[in-house]
Amino acid sequence: MSSVLLQLLFYVNGIYLIFYCLATLAMLLYKSQAFSYPEDFLSVDLTLLAIMAIAEVLRLYLGVRGNLTEEEGLLGLSLVMTVGSVFLAVYFLVWQTYVLKTDIILNTVLLLLYGMESILKVSAIAAFIS
16 A cells, blocks of 8 residues: 555655755855856756756656555665765755855755655555565
């Protein structure tokens, strides 16, 4: 049986993804105007944000589809994609050119969502297999 709590977390993460991408984009634009932001680094940050948004949409789609159809393969693929998403979130948390407190808060919430999702995905996969 599919996990209702996991499905709810996918929905919340989808809403948060929209907010996260818009807020991060706005902060990147602000930082490029307010600070001496090297253009090479700005293009890298914008490219990584676009890659993250596309990967997140795919990850959430696979997770929702895998949960609703009870296919452990799709849910497992979504779990593997979460690892890449975690690396991108850590990049925006630690390694981008300028890190503001808002960046820390946004990425910490995102990493908490990833952690909760991962735990529920593993338990859902275990339930689907048995």
